[in-house]
Amino acid sequence: MVRPRLFYVALLAAAAALIVTGSVFGQSNTVIDAILGEEVATAQSAAYLAMTSAGLVADDATPAVALRTAREEGWIGDRGDREPVTFGEYAYLMMRAHGVSGGLMYLIFPGPRYAAREFTYRGWSPERRAPGELVSGEFMVRVTGNMLEMVGGER
Amino acid sequence: MKRIVAAFVLVLLAATGFGFDFGGSIDNTTGVSLRLNVADSARLIQRTSVTLWVRAPLGSWAFDAQGSYTYTPVLPILFDIDRMTLSTTVSAPQAGATSLGLTIGRTGFTDASRNVLATTLDGLRVELGQERASLRIGVATNALQYRPTNPLAISRLDVSPTANAGRLLASPRLIASVDYTLLDLFARQNLALGVLVQEDLRPRDELTAVGGTTAELDAGGRLDTQYVSLGLSGSLAPGLFHRTSYTLNTGRTLGLLPDDLSVTGFSYQYALILAHMASTELTLFLPEVLNSRLRLFGLFSTGDPDALTFIEGNTDATATSFVPLAPPRYSDGFSLKPGNSAHIGVSYSVRPLAALGMDVLQAELSSVSYLRTAGRGAVSEGAVNAQSDGVYVGTDVNLALSYQPFSDVRFVLTNGVFVPNEAVMFDGSKDVKYQGTLRGVLRF
Numbered sequence: 001m002v003r004p005r006l007f008y009v010a011l012l013a014a015a016a017a018l019i020v021t022g023s024v025f026g027q028s029n030t031v032i033d034a035i036l037g038e039e040v041a042t043a044q045s046a047a048y049l050a051m052t053s054a055g056l057v058a059d060d061a062t063p064a065v066a067l068r069t070a071r072e073e074g075w076i077g078d079r080g081d082r083e084p085v086t087f088g089e090y091a092y093l094m095m096r097a098h099g100v101s102g103g104l105m106y107l108i109f110p111g112p113r114y115a116a117r118e119f120t121y122r123g124w125s126p127e128r129r130a131p132g133e134l135v136s137g138e139f140m141v142r143v144t145g146n147m148l149e150m151v152g153g154e155r
Numbered sequence: 156m157k158r159i160v161a162a163f164v165l166v167l168l169a170a171t172g173f174g175f176d177f178g179g180s181i182d183n184t185t186g187v188s189l190r191l192n193v194a195d196s197a198r199l200i201q202r203t204s205v206t207l208w209v210r211a212p213l214g215s216w217a218f219d220a221q222g223s224y225t226y227t228p229v230l231p232i233l234f235d236i237d238r239m240t241l242s243t244t245v246s247a248p249q250a251g252a253t254s255l256g257l258t259i260g261r262t263g264f265t266d267a268s269r270n271v272l273a274t275t276l277d278g279l280r281v282e283l284g285q286e287r288a289s290l291r292i293g294v295a296t297n298a299l300q301y302r303p304t305n306p307l308a309i310s311r312l313d314v315s316p317t318a319n320a321g322r323l324l325a326s327p328r329l330i331a332s333v334d335y336t337l338l339d340l341f342a343r344q345n346l347a348l349g350v351l352v353q354e355d356l357r358p359r360d361e362l363t364a365v366g367g368t369t370a371e372l373d374a375g376g377r378l379d380t381q382y383v384s385l386g387l388s389g390s391l392a393p394g395l396f397h398r399t400s401y402t403l404n405t406g407r408t409l410g411l412l413p414d415d416l417s418v419t420g421f422s423y424q425y426a427l428i429l430a431h432m433a434s435t436e437l438t439l440f441l442p443e444v445l446n447s448r449l450r451l452f453g454l455f456s457t458g459d460p461d462a463l464t465f466i467e468g469n470t471d472a473t474a475t476s477f478v479p480l481a482p483p484r485y486s487d488g489f490s491l492k493p494g495n496s497a498h499i500g501v502s503y504s505v506r507p508l509a510a511l512g513m514d515v516l517q518a519e520l521s522s523v524s525y526l527r528t529a530g531r532g533a534v535s536e537g538a539v540n541a542q543s544d545g546v547y548v549g550t551d552v553n554l555a556l557s558y559q560p561f562s563d564v565r566f567v568l569t570n571g572v573f574v575p576n577e578a579v580m581f582d583g584s585k586d587v588k589y590q591g592t593l594r595g596v597l598r599f
Contacts, residue, residue, distance in 0.1 A: 086173060103563035105599050114563075117178075117598075121562040130176035130210065 028059040038137030043067055043079035046090045049144050054097035088112025088131025091119040174212035179599055181205055186592030193586050202227045216243045238262050256282035264295050267334045267349025267384040268400040270434055270493055274306035274481035291334040298327035306481040311375035311467050318373045327356040344389035351382040367423045375467050376409025380478050394440045404430040404477050410469035426469050430477040432456040432493050446506040458495025458529030463541050465533040486523040486551040488590040489573040492535035497526040517557040524550040538584035549575035563598040
C-alpha cells in the first residue's frame with residue numbers, strides 16, 4: 001500500500017518518539033527504528049526512505065526492494081545493501097524520487113554534488129555537509145523530514 | 156612543480172576523506188554612473204570576480220579557504236585570498252562553557268556596534284559560548300593585505316596616491332577586541348559590551364615628527380584608536396526587532412596645531428580623540444504580507460567643524476570627529492562613513508510572487524538621507540566642501556530588483572539616484588547622480 005506524503009512527514013517527525021513507544025505502524029516503523037540506529041547510513045536505508053516517502057514502493061516493502069528499484073531507475077550506483085551512502089548520493093536519490101528540480105548546475109550536471117548543494121541551500125540539511133561525507137541514519141531521517149515538510153508546503 | 160601540487164592534493168584528500176568539498180562562483184556587475192544634466196559625466200562600472208573555494212575537515216578541525224580574481228578598470232589584475240581559516244568547536248564544560256570555538260587565519264572581524272569594523276583581517280578569534288552569555292576575543296592585523304585594497308586605510312599615508320606608491324602590502328595595524336554578550340537579560344533583550352583597540356604599527360621613520368613647524372604634503376602621525384561599545388538588541392513585539400548601540404571613541408591623532416612658541420604659529424602635535432557614535436535599527440518582518448520586511452535605521456556620529464580633511468584633519472586640542480576603521484556602506488550610490496555624519500534611512504522589501512509559491516523575485520526600495528553633524532567640516536566623501544556651511548548633505552534613493560531563477564543563479568538590477576544639497580557640494584558634484592547596475596552571479 002502506498003501511503004500519502006503527509007503521513008510520512010508525521011511518521012518521520014515522530015520517529016524518535018516511536019522508538020520509545022514501540023511499533024504502531026508495522027514494518028515501516030521497525031525499519032525506521034533500524035535506520036535511526038545506524039551510525040553510518042547504508043544504501044538500502046537511503047533507498048527505503050527516498051522510495052517509500054515518494055510513494056514509489058510500498059512502505060511495507062523491504063529496504064532491499066527499495067534499493068533494487070532505485071538502482072533500476074539509475075538513481076544510485078551499483079551498491080551492496082549494507083554499503084555506506086554519502087550525503088550527496090542520498091540527496092540526489094531524494095531529488096530524483098520526488099521529482100524536485102535543482103539549480104542550473106544540477107540541471108546541466110545532475111548528480112550527488114549539486115543535489116547536496118540544493119539540500120543545503122534550501123535549508124533541508126540543518127548544516128552544511130560535503131557531498132562525499134558519510135552521514136548517520138538519524139541525520140538522514142531528520143533531513144528527509146525537513147524536505148518533505150517544505151516540499152509538501154510548496155505544493 | 157606539478158608533482159608537488161599533485162602530492163599536496165593527494166595528501167589533502169587522504170587527510171580529509173569524504174568531507175572534502177570545493178566550488179566557486181562567477182560574479183559580474185556592469186553599469187553606468189552619471190550626473191544628470193552634465194555632459195560627458197557617464198562612467199562605466201565594471202567588476203568581474205571569479206572565486207574558488209575549498210572546504211575540508213582535518214580531524215576535529217575544518218579548513219576553509221577562498222581565493223578570487225577580480226577585474227575592475229582601476230585594478231585590472233587582483234588575485235587575493237578572501238578567507239583561509241582553520242577552525243574548531245569543542246564542548247568546554249571545564250571552562251564553564253557550553254562550547255569553545257577557535258578560528259585562526261583570514262576571516263571576517265566585526266566590532267560590537269558593527270559600524271566601526273566590518274571587514275576581513277588575518278588573526279585569531281576565540282569564542283566561548285555559555286548558556287546565557289557569550290565571550291568573543293579577537294586579535295588581528297591587516298599587515299598581510301594588499302595596499303590598494305587595505306581595509307584599514309585610516310591615515311593620510313594609507314590613502315595618498317603618491318606616498319609609498321610602490322609598496323605592495325598595507326601599513327600594519329593591530330586590532331584587539333573583546334565582546335561580551337548577555338543573552339536574554341530581560342524581556343528578550345541581549346546586552347553587549349565591546350572593547351576594541353587599534354594600534355598603529357608603522358615604523359617611526361614613516362611618520363611626521365612632532366614639533367615640525369611647516370605644513371607637509373601627506374603629513375601623518377601615529378593614529379591609535381580605542382572604542383567602547385554598549386549595545387542592546389532583541390525583540391520588541393512579535394516580528395519586530397531592534398539593535399541599538401552607543402560607542403565611545405578615544406585615541407590620538409597628529410595635526411598642525413596652533414603653537415605660540417613656533418615661528419610659523421603652528422607645529423605638529425598629537426591631540427586627544429574624543430568622539431561618540433550612536434545607532435539604532437528597527438526591523439519589522441511581515442511574512443503574511445508577501446514576505447515583506449520594513450526597516451528603519453539611523454546613525455549619529457560626532458564631528459569636528461574645524462577639520463579640513465576627514466583623515467587626520469584635526470586642527471585644535473581635541474579631535475571630536477569619530478574615526479571609523481572599516482564601516483559598512485549604508486546605501487549604494489552615495490554613503491558617508493561615521494565621523495561628522497548622521498543618516499536616517501528606511502527600506503521596504505517585498506517578494507511579490509511569494510503568494511504564488513514562486514519565491515524568485517524580491518524588490519527593495521530604500522532611501523537614506525545624510526547629514527553633517529557639525530554643520531561644517533570634512534566628511535568621508537571628498538565631494539562635500541569642508542568649508543561650506545550646512546547640515547543636510549543629500550538623499551540616496553534606491554530600487555533593487557533581485558531575480559533568482561535557480562538556487563545558484565541570481566540577477567540584481569539596481570537603480571539609484573543621489574540628490575545632493577548643492578550648497579555643501581563642490582562644483583562638479585552639485586547635480587543629481589544616477590547609478591544603474593546589473594549584477595549576475597553563478598555559483599558552481
